[in-house]
Amino acid sequence: MNTHVASTGNPLLRVEGLAISHGAVPITTPLSIAVERGETIAIVGESGSGKSLTARAIAGILPPGINATGTVTLDGIPLMRLAETELRRIRGFRVSMLMQDPFTMLNPLMRGGDHIDEMLRGRPEFASRAPRAAEVKRRLAEVGIVEEDVARRMPFQLSGGMCQRVALAAALARDPELLIADEPSTALDVTTQAEIIRLLRRIQRERHMSLILITHNLRLAFSTCERIYVLYAGSLLEVGDAAAVERQPFHPYTLGLLLSEPPADIRVPRLVAIRGSVPQAADVVGRCGFADRCDWAKQICRAGKPPLVARDIGRLTACVRQDEIQGELDALRTAALCAAPATPRRDETEGALVRIDALVKTFDGPRGHPIRAVKHVSLRIMPGESVGLVGESGSGKTTLGRCLVGLETPTAGDIRIDGIAAADFGAMAKADRARVRRTIQMIFQDPYSTLNPRHSVGQALSEALRASAGAASAATPERIAALLADVGLSAAYATRRPASLSGGERQRVAIARALAVKPAILVCDEPVSALDVSVQAQVLNLFKRLQAEHGLSYLFITHDLAVVRQIAERIYVLYLGEIVEEGPTERVIGDPQHPYTRRLVESIPRSANQHAP
Amino acid sequence: MTGSGVIVFVMRRFAVAVPLLLIISFGVFALVHIAPGDPVRSLLGARASDPATLAAIREHYHLDDPFLIQYFKWLSKVVQGDLGVSILGNRAVTSTIADRLGVTIFLSLMSAVLVLGLGVLLGAVAAFRRGTRLDRAVVMFGVFGISSPAFVTGIFLLYFFGALLHWFPIFGPGTGFLNRAWHLTLPALALAISVMAIVIKITRAAMIEELDRDYVTFARARGLSSRRITFAYVLRNALIPVVTAAGLIVVGIVSGAIYVEVTFSLPGLGALTIDAVQKRDIPTIQGTTLLFSVFVVLVNLAIDVIYMLIDPRIRFGRVES
Numbered sequence: 001m002n003t004h005v006a007s008t009g010n011p012l013l014r015v016e017g018l019a020i021s022h023g024a025v026p027i028t029t030p031l032s033i034a035v036e037r038g039e040t041i042a043i044v045g046e047s048g049s050g051k052s053l054t055a056r057a058i059a060g061i062l063p064p065g066i067n068a069t070g071t072v073t074l075d076g077i078p079l080m081r082l083a084e085t086e087l088r089r090i091r092g093f094r095v096s097m098l099m100q101d102p103f104t105m106l107n108p109l110m111r112g113g114d115h116i117d118e119m120l121r122g123r124p125e126f127a128s129r130a131p132r133a134a135e136v137k138r139r140l141a142e143v144g145i146v147e148e149d150v151a152r153r154m155p156f157q158l159s160g161g162m163c164q165r166v167a168l169a170a171a172l173a174r175d176p177e178l179l180i181a182d183e184p185s186t187a188l189d190v191t192t193q194a195e196i197i198r199l200l201r202r203i204q205r206e207r208h209m210s211l212i213l214i215t216h217n218l219r220l221a222f223s224t225c226e227r228i229y230v231l232y233a234g235s236l237l238e239v240g241d242a243a244a245v246e247r248q249p250f251h252p253y254t255l256g257l258l259l260s261e262p263p264a265d266i267r268v269p270r271l272v273a274i275r276g277s278v279p280q281a282a283d284v285v286g287r288c289g290f291a292d293r294c295d296w297a298k299q300i301c302r303a304g305k306p307p308l309v310a311r312d313i314g315r316l317t318a319c320v321r322q323d324e325i326q327g328e329l330d331a332l333r334t335a336a337l338c339a340a341p342a343t344p345r346r347d348e349t350e351g352a353l354v355r356i357d358a359l360v361k362t363f364d365g366p367r368g369h370p371i372r373a374v375k376h377v378s379l380r381i382m383p384g385e386s387v388g389l390v391g392e393s394g395s396g397k398t399t400l401g402r403c404l405v406g407l408e409t410p411t412a413g414d415i416r417i418d419g420i421a422a423a424d425f426g427a428m429a430k431a432d433r434a435r436v437r438r439t440i441q442m443i444f445q446d447p448y449s450t451l452n453p454r455h456s457v458g459q460a461l462s463e464a465l466r467a468s469a470g471a472a473s474a475a476t477p478e479r480i481a482a483l484l485a486d487v488g489l490s491a492a493y494a495t496r497r498p499a500s501l502s503g504g505e506r507q508r509v510a511i512a513r514a515l516a517v518k519p520a521i522l523v524c525d526e527p528v529s530a531l532d533v534s535v536q537a538q539v540l541n542l543f544k545r546l547q548a549e550h551g552l553s554y555l556f557i558t559h560d561l562a563v564v565r566q567i568a569e570r571i572y573v574l575y576l577g578e579i580v581e582e583g584p585t586e587r588v589i590g591d592p593q594h595p596y597t598r599r600l601v602e603s604i605p606r607s608a609n610q611h612a613p
Numbered sequence: 614m615t616g617s618g619v620i621v622f623v624m625r626r627f628a629v630a631v632p633l634l635l636i637i638s639f640g641v642f643a644l645v646h647i648a649p650g651d652p653v654r655s656l657l658g659a660r661a662s663d664p665a666t667l668a669a670i671r672e673h674y675h676l677d678d679p680f681l682i683q684y685f686k687w688l689s690k691v692v693q694g695d696l697g698v699s700i701l702g703n704r705a706v707t708s709t710i711a712d713r714l715g716v717t718i719f720l721s722l723m724s725a726v727l728v729l730g731l732g733v734l735l736g737a738v739a740a741f742r743r744g745t746r747l748d749r750a751v752v753m754f755g756v757f758g759i760s761s762p763a764f765v766t767g768i769f770l771l772y773f774f775g776a777l778l779h780w781f782p783i784f785g786p787g788t789g790f791l792n793r794a795w796h797l798t799l800p801a802l803a804l805a806i807s808v809m810a811i812v813i814k815i816t817r818a819a820m821i822e823e824l825d826r827d828y829v830t831f832a833r834a835r836g837l838s839s840r841r842i843t844f845a846y847v848l849r850n851a852l853i854p855v856v857t858a859a860g861l862i863v864v865g866i867v868s869g870a871i872y873v874e875v876t877f878s879l880p881g882l883g884a885l886t887i888d889a890v891q892k893r894d895i896p897t898i899q900g901t902t903l904l905f906s907v908f909v910v911l912v913n914l915a916i917d918v919i920y921m922l923i924d925p926r927i928r929f930g931r932v933e934s
Contacts, residue, residue: 061833063825084839092836099834104827109849109925118845119835154925171835180834 010076012037012210013058013095013178018070020053020062020234025282027053028234029305030070033212035178040204040211042221042242044257045231046278046532051214054231055180058212059097060087074178092119096176100183102163106155112166113151116140119173143169144199161192165199172203179204182214189392190559194603197224216533218257222246223605227314230254233289234281236308240315248330250317253290255329259336260537264562264589264604270544271566272336273537277502288318293534296325352416353521353553354381354404354440359413361399373399374410375577381521386547386554388568388585390561390600396577397557401523404555405442406433418520438468441514445526447506451498457484457509458494464516486549487512488542504535508542515546521553528563540566561600565589573597619921626917630910637906638691641899642684645674648895652676656700656895691903697896699889706900709885716786717870717881720797720804724866727805728812733855735809736816737848743821752817755810763869767803767876774799786879800877808865815858819851826850853924860916864909 017030028050035041045051057068060079072079074094079087091097099105106115116136126132136151143165155163164184171179181200185193201224204211215221221228221242228245230238230253238251249255259272276293284291288306291297298321306320319325361374374396381387391397402408404415406425415423422428422436444450451460461483462475481491487508498506507527514522524543528536544567546552556568564571564585571588573581573596581594592598645652654662656670670676675683690697696706739751758766775783787796823829824847832842871883878884882901889897921927 056830059834061830088836088838090836091834096836097831097834099827099831101827105831107828107832107846107850109923110845118837118841156926167831171831174836 011035012039012075013212014071014073015058016071016073018054018057018068018072020050020057020066020068022066026234026285027066027281028231029281031231031236033229035210035212037177037210038204038208039227040201040213040225041227041229042213042215042225043229043231044215044218044221046216046257046534048233048278048280049231050234050281051216051231052182055097055182055212055214059091059095059180060084061091061097092171092174092176094176095178095180096171096174098164098168098171098179098181098184101187102160102167103155103187105167106163106170108155110155111151112153112155112158112162113140115166115170116151116173119170139169139173140166142172142203144195145169159192160188161195164188164192164196168196168199168203172207175207176209178210178212180212180214183216184213185220186216190561190603191392191599194605197605200224217261217605218254218533219261220605230257233279233284235284235289235305235318236316237290237318238316239308240312240317244312244315248326249333250311250315250322250326250329251290251319252294252296252325252329255333256293257533259333260534262537262540262562262566263337264565264601266337267565267585268336268338271537271541272332273541274534275538277504277535278532288320296321296328351383352380353383353385353418354379354555355414355416356380356400356404357414357416359400359403359415360411361396361403361408362411373577374403376413377574377577377579379572379579381553381555383520384547384551384553385570386556386568388564388571389555389557389574390559390564390571391557391574392559394576395574397574398525400574401442401525401555401557404523405440406436407442438517439520441517441519441522443507443510443514443522443524443527446530447503447510448498448530450510451506451513453498455497456494457496457498457501460509460513461494461516464513468517483512483516484509486515486546488538502535503531504539507531507539511542511546515550518550519552521555523555523557525557526559527556529558529560536563543567561589561604573600619918622921623914623918626914630914633910634907637910638688638903639684641903641906642687644899644902645895646680648893696900696903699897700894701892701897706896709897710882710900710904713880713882713885716797716879717867717874717883719786719793720801720870720873720879720881721863721867723794723797723801724804724870725863727801728809728862728866729855729859731805732809732812733816733848733852736813737820737851739813739817740820740824740851743817748817751813755813758806759808759810761807762872763803763807764872764876766806767800767873770799770803771877784878786881797879800873800879803876804866804869804873807869808862811858811862811865812855815854816851819854820847823847823851853920856916856920856923859919860913863912867905867908 011034013033013035015031015033017032018028019030020027031054033041033043043051043054053062053066056062058072058079060082062068068080070080074090077090079090082090106112113136116139117132120126120132120135126135140151145162145165150158150162150166158166184200185196188196197220200211203209213221213225222245225242228238228240228242229236230251232253238245238249238254240250245254249258253274256272256274260274262271274293279289279292281289286305287303288294288297288301291301294301300320306318308316308318310316311322356377356379359374359377360372363371363373377400379387389397389400399408403410406422409424409426413423414421417436418439420428420432420436425433428436455463458480461480465475465479465483477491477494480494484491484493489505489508489512493505493509498509501509527543528539531539540563543554547554554567556564558564568585570583571585572579573588573594575596581588581592581597588597589601592601645656652674653667653670653676656674657666675686678686694707696710698704699706699709735751735755739748742748771783774780781799782796785796787793829842829846832846870881871886873879874881874883875887882904885897886901889901
């Protein structure tokens with residue numbers, strides 16, 4: 001099976017026929033990857049694609065119970081045949097790995113610098129303490145840490161970006177030739193993400209090291225890597241040169257993924273979403289894993305697992321119908337990227353649905369130091385308007401949202417919802433409180449924890465319906481079905497329990513539950529950030545449709561400028577508890593005035609051949 | 614947190630412990646009056662009840678004063694190290710306790726070392742070999758130990774290792790360090806087995822959780838030696854919950870020592886307490902009860918301090934973002 005890229009000479013790493021399984025359940029089908037010296041490749045995939053386990057199989061650190069077959073050859077050494085003790089001499093020295101969550105990657109009981117120190121101890125020149133300390137300092141400087149005390153601080157005293165840098169320095173301390181970075185920036189703030197990726201790129205170039213970047217973000221892969229491996233439900237669907245794949249994807253999934261990622265520079269009328277959700281590898285054995293979600297699937301796609309075959313120089317695709325449908329794929333791409341007509345601007349502030357004036361929220365910090373989460377914020381939301389609230393972690397955006405729905409009581413300032421003073425829910429008249437609660441509803445980030453696992457979807461919705469205005473009419477199955485239909489689910493979902501739903505479906509149910517009381521405004525706190533990219537587009541489209549059909553207002557709280565670009569008409573940029581910039585979305589993102597907004601906009605990954613204005 | 618921060622922390626905990634000790638001392642003092650019958654009779658014991666002796670007792674224990682005054686007078690003596698006189702031997706309670714304390718401390722320490730050392734070791738082995746027969750055997754042993762009381766295990770050990778195999782003496786506390794350790798091995802083991810299950814279970818669960826952590830995987834990915842990963846990463850983090858439970862375990866050991874001392878006929882504090890209860894020797898009961906209570910409070914204080922010292926997240930006062 002000719003599945004690896006026709007690479008010249010002998011690559012540093014050659015993975016052939018690597019198949020991972022959990023007992024008898026397959027996690028990946030045999031796949032082949034080659035990495036040249038000094039080359040950067042990306043393995044792109046959504047959750048359940050098997051990308052992280054592939055990375056761990058290469059490093060030989062699969063969790064117990066997970067097995068791999070095939071060969072992994074590093075510079076002529078067959079890694080999978082080595083004993084654990086021999087592998088230990090390879091790991092760190094020749095292959096190293098960086099993981100996703102900066103806060104859990106470092107030993108919580110060890111100082112930052114000790115993670116680098118312990119890697120150096122085996123070398124004779126660093127046998128004594130002083131030269132080792134000097135080397136730790138030099139290594140930290142390489143990853144951009146010049147502050148003296150970082151080496152002495154405990155991991156929990158460092159920010160996420162700092163932890164990730166310390167971890168990178170530790171991973172590189174024995175100068176490996178290959179670094180596997182598993183989603184190294186995903187858990188970080190937007191601006192820090194860009195810094196970490198730039199740092200990885202710089203170090204990779206300076207050391208002429210090979211890099212495997214594992215990511216779910218196709219745009220990040222295009223902007224960082226030379227070659228792309230697209231993994232879906234355990235199978236490689238497309239492999240090729242990054243620029244070429246970006247210019248013209250050969251596989252419908254790659255195109256779908258590319259179009260599902262909301263563009264940050266234009267607002268499209270409707271995102272091209274892939275229907276359904278990501279399957280398990282075990283459920284799509286013996287057929288194209290993407291067939292059920294593909295608009296071009298034919299009988300042949302389900303007849304057998306399509307092999308990865310070369311279609312162009314350095315390009316492989318697993319789509320058997322690629323030559324027939326390429327024209328349609330290209331046309332869809334062009335059509336999807338045309339901008340929506342600019343939305344008519346509303347400048348009036350009279351009759352605002354939500355008015356927040358000079359809001360302050362202070363929390364009690366340790367040892368009596370108050371933490372000012374929100375400092376003097378004023379904000380308006382008009383009826384039917386979609387407003388974005390953009391900020392990173394610690395900006396106070398979630399606190400503001402929680403104040404608005406009465407989950408927190410502001411320290412000072414005024415909130416008016418539909419004309420009713422709603423700053424302090426406890427002090428409101430009962431009727432007013434009931435009216436405000438029906439006017440404003442909240443959608444949370446994590447669709448897994450917002451539904452009671454013991455209640456069926458129907459029970460959750462009928463409970464919400466009973467709370468709606470004039471609850472005299474019972475929560476009939478018809479009304480539940482209508483609610484489900486509203487969010488694009490069939491009436492059959494009423495009997496399902498949350499555990500049997502996918503993330504996207506759960507978020508739809510959560511939206512349906514919020515809609516049950518016929519609210520005028522939804523406060524959405526990062527409603528799509530926990531979802532797979534292909535599902536995220538569906539849910540964003542749903543938000544757009546609901547706004548048009550019900551005349552809903554939104555307060556869309558997010559860190560993602562691309563998401564807010566697609567959904568919000570006006571945005572507020574929140575930084576350390578203060579609004580630093582506000583205005584129509586097009587203007588704020590297209591022509592940011594405040595330095596912080598500019599930094600946010602610059603953090604969006606863009607590839608070389610797409611350097612738009 | 615700096616050195617002065619640690620002192621502030623200890624002082625604050627101490628400030629909570631003092632009122633607790635006062636409440637306990639009050640309860641202990643009230644024993645005399647709660648005990649059925651006339652306090653004078655309780656304190657009289659086996660002595661002849663002629664009016665002169667009764668008057669002397671009334672005078673000595675200030676029984677004619679109001680209750681609270683009596684308490685404060687008693688407390689001021691206790692603080693000065695005077696726990697009164699045993700009604701049996703007419704010896705000071707403090708000197709009786711001092712005679713017996715050595716055996717109990719030796720037994721409890723030996724048992725604590727066994728519980729923590731052996732328990733952590735077994736728990737770690739079970740965690741590394743989880744799902745195997747060895748793992749199940751270790752867990753079964755723990756459950757078996759906790760479900761049989763220390764005096765039952767003690768009798769079994771006595772019969773098997775003492776009477777049948779003659780490996781260990783079956784009687785007496787021994788003299789000198791090694792001889793005493795040899796004499797106290799079986800009692801300490803009996804005591805240890807009865808609480809070891811807690812340590813095994815906590816260690817095993819914590820180790821399994823730690824083995825799954827990102828930082829352990831990351832340490833392996835960096836090629837660190839298995840010894841370094843086991844000790845600096847897995848064991849060190851897994852010990853935090855064990856230390857939290859250690860307070861409970863030490864208290865369990867000391868209260869278990871009462872039964873074990875009787876089972877093995879050891880002249881320790883436990884045996885003294887049982888003896889005093891049987892003979893209604895109120896001052897001695899007061900003395901040993903007070904000592905046990907103070908010990909429990911101090912152990913908990915010590916555990917809090919150790920916990921703070923080993924977990925820097927508490928020492929440095931974690932700031933929530």
